[in-house]
Amino acid sequence: MARRTASPLLSTARYLALAAYLAFALFPLYWLVKIAITPDQLIFTEGTRLFPSETSFGNFAKVITQTDFLAYFGNSLIVSLGTAGVTTLIAAGAGYAFSRFDFAGKRVLVGIMLVTQMFPLLMVIAPIYKMVAALGMLNSLTSLIVVYTAFNIPFATFLMQSFFDGIPRDLEEAAMIDGCTRFQALRRIIVPLTLPGLGATLGFVFTAAWSELLFALMLINSNDAMTFPVGLLTFVSKFSVDWGQMMAAGVLALVPSCLFFLFIQRYLVQGLTSGAVKG
């Protein structure tokens, strides 16, 4: 959306500002990677050097072979993929209803969903802990998935609704007039059109679940069911802060959510453009 041809001075200033911001955004990530690939004995002596004088992948090897991080990684993957899948499915249904129907109680439901964004999580953590404990579901990845799904549904629903709002109603109405049931119209016409929206929601929820700490800390105590963030925190006490390994583990934690995010961020802007702004 180039509005006007900018003067050379203005466009230079623009590039400079973007470059400065890019440096700010990427610098901490660079530092994380830098520590992870610096050999242990140099981490502290070369703390302030921009580039390490030597690099090694020893910390990655140690994290993978000598700690339980591979298992934590697997647990986090199960929880995040499960949460993302279930949440997106449920939110797609709810978002579709909010987008296409005018029904009794709609405004109240929207209000409830907004309020759920407002209360302190800590208020519900103790009751949820007791409920999960009463069901005998502590240390289960399933209970984490259920809790994460519930907490991600409101935002995911608003997101999906905004994607559906961007698809003209005429499309499915035409299909239904031609004899499709609503379900057929959904499957053949709406779902293919909203794939980017589903992808964006999937990615957004995945990253949210991947980094969740509080509930995981509360509901998981056994080493077998630990997720990545909890594992990283226990690193501090368990392994007497081996910074190199910890940062290597951190870099590993970064990989899935960044991949997902790089994939979705384009659709995210698109989706918000299509609907949310009009609301």
Place this chain on the structure above:
Amino acid sequence: MSASARRVPGETRARPNFIWRHLIEPYLYISPALVLIALVMVVPLVIGLSYAFQSVVLLRPSAGGWVGLANFAQLWGDARFWRALNNTFWWTFGSLVFQFAFGLGLALLLNTQFAGKRLVQALVFLPWAVPTFLTALTWSWLFNPVIGPLPHWLAALGILSEPFNILGDPALAMWGPITANVWFGIPFFAITLLAALQSIPGELYEAAEIDGATPWQAFVKITLPFLAPMIAITVMLRTIWIANFADLIFVMTGGGPANSTQILSSYIFTTAFRKLDFGYASALAIALLSLLLAYAVVLLALRRRFVRI
């Protein structure tokens, strides 16, 4: 569903369809979401609210029982609560102002065409994808005076007298988590504001330019009014999220030194999980919730008054 399927072309919607379409069908699609929200959020919320009027100390079951407003009386006289409230204010608005200003700037920069835009856009949004605990760990490292570069660089620039530990200085410690939070939160504003910018019809700017408007006039008269609804909703949501967001503080400073970074939500966390006093923690949470609700109501009223779209 078969009733609606058999509809002949041109037929008007019959009466039974009305009930189906307005009461049953939408709820078929929403019910899984509703059931989960009710079970995992609303029920625990009501239970949590009730804790505020009870004495609930885990590991001390005998402490149970209704205590009326005792938890709130304790709160009124609790100096740490007032301290935490004050800190919450600085934490929230300190983070918000910078996140918003930089986020808006970034969105305006990205709303132009330039070579490599796709790549740049993907990279500048990356901090939002970084898990919170990792953000906190990385920034604590950067701020560390022995092994981190920031204190040395700040000292070299003359901003700090010597490379000391900012996170250990009660007067400055809050800037640590705020910096991490600003870094993490800019992309959210940038993404949502960029989306809003892209929905502004380009003809408006062309017309303004023909009429001889300066870029600044176009910004104030066209861009800002169009952005206003998105600004109102994102600022409200973010304020609430930030005020409730204790992860960064929890990992970076643990509320210290000397409670100088203790915000309400980290204080609630400590009360609940270190002291296991869920009754008092709930009372604190209700205080925070009431403040946030009041804030949201004021903001929504302002929005109705000043936002015309």
